[in-house]
Every structure is written in structure tokens, then in C-alpha cells.
Amino acid sequence: MRLTLIFVFGFLLGACTADDPSAQSANPSVRSNAQGTAESPAPESSIDQTEEETGPRVVFLGTSLTAGLGLERESDGYVARVDQIADSLGFPLLAVNAGVSGETSAGGLRRIDWILREPMDVLVLELGANDGLRGQDPEALRANLLEIIARTRTRYPDVRILIAGMQAPPNFGLTYTARFGIVFSEVAEETRAALIPFLLEGVAGVPELNQDDRIHPTPEGHDLMARTVWTHLQPLLAPTGGN
Numbered sequence: 616m617r618l619t620l621i622f623v624f625g626f627l628l629g630a631c632t633a634d635d636p637s638a639q640s641a642n643p644s645v646r647s648n649a650q651g652t653a654e655s656p657a658p659e660s661s662i663d664q665t666e667e668e669t670g671p672r673v674v675f676l677g678t679s680l681t682a683g684l685g686l687e688r689e690s691d692g693y694v695a696r697v698d699q700i701a702d703s704l705g706f707p708l709l710a711v712n713a714g715v716s717g718e719t720s721a722g723g724l725r726r727i728d729w730i731l732r733e734p735m736d737v738l739v740l741e742l743g744a745n746d747g748l749r750g751q752d753p754e755a756l757r758a759n760l761l762e763i764i765a766r767t768r769t770r771y772p773d774v775r776i777l778i779a780g781m782q783a784p785p786n787f788g789l790t791y792t793a794r795f796g797i798v799f800s801e802v803a804e805e806t807r808a809a810l811i812p813f814l815l816e817g818v819a820g821v822p823e824l825n826q827d828d829r830i831h832p833t834p835e836g837h838d839l840m841a842r843t844v845w846t847h848l849q850p851l852l853a854p855t856g857g858n
Contacts, residue, residue, distance in 0.1 A: 670707035671852055672734055673697075676723055676763070677741030677779070680814065681714025683837065685826045691834035696841030697848065706852050711735070719745045720759035727763050731770045737851055738767050739777045739844065741814060743799065747783030753795045760802045775851040776808035779844070781815070811847045814840060 675681050675694045683692030689712075690699075698710040713730055715722070720742045740763065746756045760778070767774055780799035783792045803810035815832075817839050818824045824836035832840060 670701075670709060671736035672709045672711060673737040673739060673848070674711045674713055674730060674733075674735045675739045675741060676727070676730060677714040677739070678718045678744055679714065679716040679831060680744070680840070681712060681741050682716055683712075683714070684716050685828070685831045686834060686837070688834075691837055693832075693837040693840040693844060696838055697844050700841060700845045701849075701852070704849075706849065708852065714741070717745060718742065719749070719751070720756045720763075721746075724759045724763050727766055731767060735767075735771060735774055737775045737777065737848070738764075739779065739848065740764070740808075741779040741781075743795075744781045747781065747787075747795050750787045750791065753791070753798050756795070757798045757802060760798070761806065764802070764806050764808065776806060777811065777844075777848055777851060778803045778808050779811045779814040782813060782819075809847055809851060811843060814843065816843055 681692075681694060683689060683694070686692055689695055692712070694710050694712045694714070698708065701708045701710075711733070713726075715726070723740075723742045740760065742760065742763075743756050746753075764776055767776070778799055780796075783795035785792055800810060800812070802808070813819075818832050818836045821836070822829070823833075824839065825832055
């Protein structure tokens with residue numbers, strides 16, 4: 616497995632960790648642990664140098680879901696599980712974990728130029744849950760996602776994009792929840808990106824698949840998330856895949 620962790624980002628429908636500007640860096644070379652706390656920057660030569668890269672480089676830009684908040688082992692997170700599934704099925708890839716706890720779509724936009732310093736073939740865009748948790752304007756979420764995709768394609772015209780859909784908590788009312796929920800499909804349609812309708816399908820609200828906070832998935836929950844992601848990611852890895 617060639618999983619690279621370049622950022623731990625926190626997000627989850629319900630109650631992600633709050634932003635801590637003093638603990639977050641715009642530099643994607645800062646490595647983070649599975650609890651979402653920043654560690655000392657690793658030397659550039661230590662990133663992705665343990666094995667020769669083979670297959671497409673898939674970058675997962677996301678929240679605490681992507682970061683694996685609360686998991687004891689990095690290998691229990693859905694990004695690592697996706698990498699394992701790919702290897703087992705003969706689709707070698709280099710999975711890059713660019714998740715940060717507490718991240719919003721605006722935070723992802725601030726980080727994207729740093730992340731684009733390294734090449735990528737596929738961008739899995741898992742942003743928005745913290746926007747919904749805080750009741751932020753869905754139109755701002757939409758604009759941020761569009762700008763992230765635009766900058767990514769400007770830098771790498773052949774990149775393939777996979778958007779992970781999310782749902783807002785119901786406490787802001789049905790109108791807000793409905794408007795928030797369709798942002799992801801609208802952005803996917805407008806940009807011709809692939810879409811995961813709901814990243815937490817079959818996981819959200821299932822006690823045994825979530826940690827004690829009832830928000831962040833257990834290793835078993837991440838395993839189900841990985842299978843959901845793989846269903847939509849695999850077609851993008853084929854030679855004819857693309858957006």
C-alpha cells in the first residue's frame with residue numbers, strides 16, 4: 616500500500632471539530648496523525664519515496680472523515696481502505712490523504728494551491744459538511760467547490776474529479792437542508808465531474824458504525840465508506856475514464 620498522509624482534515628455531518636487557526640497550516644507538507652493534530656513538517660524527500668509510484672495519483676481533499684479522526688490507525692481510514700481495495704483488484708494507485716479536521720470549503724480553497732504543487736490524476740473532493748454544520752451559505756459552498764475544480768483543471772487539464780456528496784443537519788430547516796443537498800449534484804453536472812451522492816450512505820445514523828460521539832465512523836464504518844467511494848472511483852481509473 617502506497618498511502619501518503621499530507622494533511623488531516625476534519626469533517627463530518629453533525630459535529631466536526633471546530634477550526635483552530637493556530638493548529639492548521641496551508642502547507643500540505645505538514646503531516647498529521649489520525650487524531651487530526653498537526654505534527655512537525657516532514658522532509659520533502661520522505662513523502663512518497665518509500666516505493667516507486669505506480670498507477671494514478673489520487674488526492675483526497677477533505678475533512679475529518681478523510682483524515683480518519685478518532686481512529687487508532689491510519690490504515691483504518693477509508694482512504695487507506697480504498698488503496699487496499701484497489702491493490703487487491705489489480706488497480707494500483709497512490710492514495711494521498713489531504714484531510715484536515717474542521718475544514719470548510721473555504722479552507723479547502725485556501726489550501727488547494729499548495730496541494731497542486733504535487734501532481735495528481737484524480738481529485739476526490741470531500742468538502743462541505745462543516746459548511747452545513749455551521750449553516751453557511753450554500754451558494755458560497757458552491758462557489759468554493761467550483762473554484763477548487765477550476766484551479767485544479769487549470770493546473771492539470773486531464774485530472775478526473777470525484778465529488779463526495781453530503782447532507783446538512785436538519786436544525787436549519789427544510790429549505791436550507793434541501794438547498795444544501797443539491798449543491799453537490801449541481802456542481803458535478805456543471806463541471807462534468809463524477810459524484811458520490813452521499814458519502815455516508817449506510818453509515819450515518821447507524822450506532823454500531825460510528826464512534827461514541829455518534830458522528831465519526833468506526834473502522835467498520837470507514838470500510839463501508841471505502842466501498843462506496845470505490846464504486847465511483849474505479850471507473851475513473853480506467854484508461855478511458857476522465858472528465
